[in-house]
Amino acid sequence: MRAQLLHLSGPHRGETTTxxxxxxxxxxTAPDATLRFPQRAHVAKNHAEITFAEAECSFHLTxxxxxxxxxxxxxxxxxxxxxxxxxxGLNGPKxxxxxxxxxxxxxxxxxxxxxxxxxxxxxxxxxxxxxxxxLLFQSSWQARLVMGVLVVxxxxxxxxxxxxxxxxxxxxxxxxxxxxxxxxxxxxxxxxREQLQKQLEEFRHAQAGHASREELAELRSDLARRxxxxxxxxxxxxxxxxxxxxxxxxxxxxxxxxxxxxPPDEQNAASQESQEPLFQLEYFGSGFLVTAEGHVITNRHVxxxxxxxxxxxxxxxxxxxxxxxxxxASFPGREPVPVDPATIRLSTEGVDVAVLQVRVEGVPVxxxxxxxxxxxxxxxxxxxxxxxxxxxxxxxxxxxxxADVLAHATDTRTLIxxxxxxxxxxxxxxxGALNEVRERRLVYDAETTFGGSGGPVFGPDGTVIxxxxxxxxxxxxxxxxxxxxxxQRLLP
Numbered sequence: 001m002r003a004q005l006l007h008l009s010g011p012h013r014g015e016t017t018t019x020x021x022x023x024x025x026x027x028x029t030a031p032d033a034t035l036r037f038p039q040r041a042h043v044a045k046n047h048a049e050i051t052f053a054e055a056e057c058s059f060h061l062t063x064x065x066x067x068x069x070x071x072x073x074x075x076x077x078x079x080x081x082x083x084x085x086x087x088x089g090l091n092g093p094k095x096x097x098x099x100x101x102x103x104x105x106x107x108x109x110x111x112x113x114x115x116x117x118x119x120x121x122x123x124x125x126x127x128x129x130x131x132x133x134x135l136l137f138q139s140s141w142q143a144r145l146v147m148g149v150l151v152v153x154x155x156x157x158x159x160x161x162x163x164x165x166x167x168x169x170x171x172x173x174x175x176x177x178x179x180x181x182x183x184x185x186x187x188x189x190x191x192x193r194e195q196l197q198k199q200l201e202e203f204r205h206a207q208a209g210h211a212s213r214e215e216l217a218e219l220r221s222d223l224a225r226r227x228x229x230x231x232x233x234x235x236x237x238x239x240x241x242x243x244x245x246x247x248x249x250x251x252x253x254x255x256x257x258x259x260x261x262x263p264p265d266e267q268n269a270a271s272q273e274s275q276e277p278l279f280q281l282e283y284f285g286s287g288f289l290v291t292a293e294g295h296v297i298t299n300r301h302v303x304x305x306x307x308x309x310x311x312x313x314x315x316x317x318x319x320x321x322x323x324x325x326x327x328x329a330s331f332p333g334r335e336p337v338p339v340d341p342a343t344i345r346l347s348t349e350g351v352d353v354a355v356l357q358v359r360v361e362g363v364p365v366x367x368x369x370x371x372x373x374x375x376x377x378x379x380x381x382x383x384x385x386x387x388x389x390x391x392x393x394x395x396x397x398x399x400x401x402x403a404d405v406l407a408h409a410t411d412t413r414t415l416i417x418x419x420x421x422x423x424x425x426x427x428x429x430x431x432g433a434l435n436e437v438r439e440r441r442l443v444y445d446a447e448t449t450f451g452g453s454g455g456p457v458f459g460p461d462g463t464v465i466x467x468x469x470x471x472x473x474x475x476x477x478x479x480x481x482x483x484x485x486x487x488q489r490l491l492p
Contacts, residue, residue, distance in 0.1 A: 001052060001059075002018055002099070003023055003025075003050070003052070003098070003099060003100075004018045004097070004099070004100055005019075005086075005096070005097060006096040006098060007093065007094075008085075008094040008095060009094045010092070010094065010095075011038055011093070012093070013093075017035075018100065023051065023059070024049070024051050024052075025050040025051070026046060026049050027043070027049065027050070028043060028044055028047040028065070028066075029044070033046070037093060042088075042090065042091060042092040042093075043066060043092055043093070044064070044065040044089070046065050047065055047089065048063050048066060048068045048088065049061075049062050049064055050062075058079045059079065059099075060078070060079055060080070061077065061079075061080050062077045063075065066088070066092075067089055068088060068089075069086070069087035069090075070084055070085070070087075071262045071263070071319075072085070072087075080097050081097075083096065083097070083098065085097075238462075239458075239460065239461055239462025239463075240382070242462050243458050244429065247364055247384075247462075248332065248384055248427055248429065249333065249363060249364050250289040250363050250365060251287070251331075251332075251366075251385065251386075251427040252288065252289070252296065252331045253329070253330045253386045253389070253393070253416070253425055254284065254286060254302055254339075254454065255282075255283075255284055255326070255327075255330065255389075255413075255416055256282070256283055256285070256302075256305060256324060256328075257281070257282045257325040257326040257327075258280070258281060258283075258322055258324050258325060259279065259281075259322070259325050260277060260279040260280075260315050260321065260322050261277045261320060261321060262278065262319065263319065263320075278315065278320060279312065281305070282412060283302075283389075284386060285299065285301075285302030285386075285453050285454045286302075286385035286452055286453060286454040286468070288384070288454075288455065288456045289363050289365055289366060290365060290368060290487075291365060291491065293492070294358045294360055295355055295356075295492070296339075296355065296356050296358055297353065297354075297454070297487045298354055298454030298467070299352045299353060299453045299454040299467065299469050299482075300346050301352055301453065301469075302354070302453055302454045303346060303355075303356055306322045323341075324341050326413065328416070329356075329360075330420055331363050331425075332425055333423055334363065336416050336420060337358045339357075339358055347489075351486045352467075352470070353467050353469070353482050354490070355487065367462070367463045367464065368463060368484050368487075369461070369463040369464060369465045373434075373442065373459070373465045373483055373484075374437045376434050376437070376459045376460060376465060377435075377436070378433065378434065378435075379434055379460040380432070380433060380434075380460050381433065381434045381446055381458060381459060381460070381465070381466075382429065382430070382431050382446070383429070383430050383432070383444070383448055383452070383456075383468055384427040384455050385427055385428060385448055385451070385452030385453070385454070385455025385456075386427055386428065386451050387450065387451045387452035388449060388450065388451045389450075389451040390412070390415065390416070390419075392451065393419060393424060396428075397424045401422055401424060404422075405419055405422065427455065428448075428452070430446045430447045430448065431446055432447070433445055434459070434465075437483075439483075440482065440483070441480050442466045442480065442483060443479075443480060444478075444479060444481065445478065445479065446479060447479070448479055449471055452468055452471075453469055453470075454467060456468070457481045465484055466481030466484055467482045467484065468480075469481060469482050
């Protein structure tokens with residue numbers, strides 16, 4: 001790994017010096033300093049030192065006898081990144097730190113071996129993070145290009161294969177769900193119809209036999225109770241149909257890209273180099289429309305994704321600032337609409353909910369439950385969302401459609417546009433039982449996974465009782481939602 005220093009000001013301005021891999025660079029005015037400045041340059045005798053840490057494959061800058069500023073921030077010790085702006089002393093010489101293109105600490109083969117060791121100890125997610133960091137920070141640009149092409153090819157290939165294998169599986173599951181609901185309702189209605197017929201015959205017999213007033217009153221009360229049960233079943237079936245046929249069109253796929261970059265230096269605010277992002281991540285989530293003015297409820301970690309990412313958290317702690325590169329919401333049958341980040345409102349009550357606003361017309365507004373959710377404990381719930389993001393959408397689409405879409409798409413944004421134009425964007429619908437109702441969370445066994453965050457949880461009456469926010473990894477029997485009352489408090 002080599003390093004370069006480009007002198008922007010000071011006695012060596014305009015010079016670029018390249019240093020070898022085994023670097024121990026002493027900066028100062030001392031005669032034996034590696035990078036020597038004259039006495040009048042506001043530099044101490046042994047001002048600072050840059051060393052290369054072989055184990056970490058990183059350059060460390062340490063202030064010794066003088067003050068050092070990195071990108072406008074005074075530091076005592078810091079890990080240097082490509083393109084950092086160094087200032088040696090207050091108003092002293094300024095240098096730009098570069099890692100030349102092609103510099104690498106590890107060959108790709110070693111990166112894969114290290115990542116596999118991480119996987120054995122910490123799992124597949126840690127494997128992905130380790131390999132990602134090595135490819136981003138310890139590989140040559142040629143390796144990054146090749147691996148990027150391979151990743152895109154594998155992702156699209158998996159999505160295409162998922163379209164062939166997953167379509168039949170998901171379609172059968174959805175049809176089974178609908179058939180199960182219809183069969184259950186038919187059985188209950190048949191049983192109640194038989195009971196009502198029996199009660200009516202008893203009632204007529206009692207009238208003909210001149211039964212007492214108390215007996216007639218009891219029979220009337222029993223008939224009224226059973227009629228109410230029938231009405232409840234009918235209403236529940238209608239609510240289910242509304243969720244499937246109407247309210248599902250109000251559930252959107254949220255696609256975002258955010259970046260982290262260093263804050264602009266006061267004296268170099270116009271420099272384009274200082275504005276280049278050091279970290280960028282793409283993600284998916286779910287949301288649902290709740291007002292005619294375009295308010296969409298989702299999770300906080302969907303509206304503020306950097307708050308839930310370990311790598312981003314480490315970079316934020318170093319002073320980087322986040323911003324959205326892209327943020328859109330795609331409703332079934334509609335083109336993606338942009339989301340203005342300024343409209344985002346985050347809950348301050350320690351729960352994972354947020355509200356954002358979009359401009360959209362003709363999309364159904366989902367009804368929110370106003371009562372005590374504990375009344376539904378043990379009842380059926382219906383969960384809608386976009387688990388696995390675009391992979392789930394592609395897996396449920398017809399193979400010919402997937403092939404056509406992938407042929408026209410050039411990136412994720414155009415892929416979503418192509419899918420929307422063909423009416424292929426629709427939420428996944430699963431059902432389960434509401435097992436627990438707590439003050440800040442609902443526990444249910446309706447299946448979902450990442451990407452389904454922010455989707456609505458419907459109660460048996462067809463109103464939204466919660467916002468899906470977390471899963472139990474490796475076990476589908478306990479997934480979690482935030483009670484809808486916390487999201488309602490964020491609405492106008």
